[in-house]
Amino acid sequence: MAKTYFTEDHEWLRVEGGIATVGITDYAQEQLGDLVFVELPEIGKKLSKGDTAVVVESVKAASDVYAPVDGEITDANASLSSDPSLVNSAATGDGWLWKMRLANEGQLEGLLDEAGYKAHIG
Structure with missing residues (x-):
């Protein structure tokens, strides 16, 4: 079963079988406003x-989205190239950004769970 983690920088990652699907949280997409472009990572990039x-x-602005853990890009959400607004409409679903193979699952221990993230954004 997949487990979801959050960072203080407003990324989420859903981990299943050593692969993390990563995106930005609803809170982050609300702060950014309507997305008009997403520069996706290169598959195979470490x-x-x-x-x-x-x-x-x-x-409003351009913003970086950071790798929440070490790993290698295995997939990028090509749908965002033609429809970046998917991040606004489904940030934690179809608006995911990339998938990565985890290099060190121990790094997950330093991330927030949903309750911790909600407390963080207050």
Whole structure:
């Protein structure tokens, strides 16, 4: 069964079988406003925790989305190239950004659960 984690930088990741699906939270997409462009990562790219993985641009600003853990990109949500608003309408569903193979599952221990994230955004 998949388990969902959150970062203080407003990313979520759903982990199942050593693969994490990553996106931004509803709170983050509300703060950004309507997304007009998503720069997706290259499949096969290795990321370290904290590296910029994706750039999202809204009518307000461009923002970096960071890798929440170390790993390698295995997939990117190509649907966002033609319809970046999926992130606004379904941030934790069809609006996912990328998938990555985890390099160190121990890093998940430093992330927030849903209750911790809700407390963080207050």
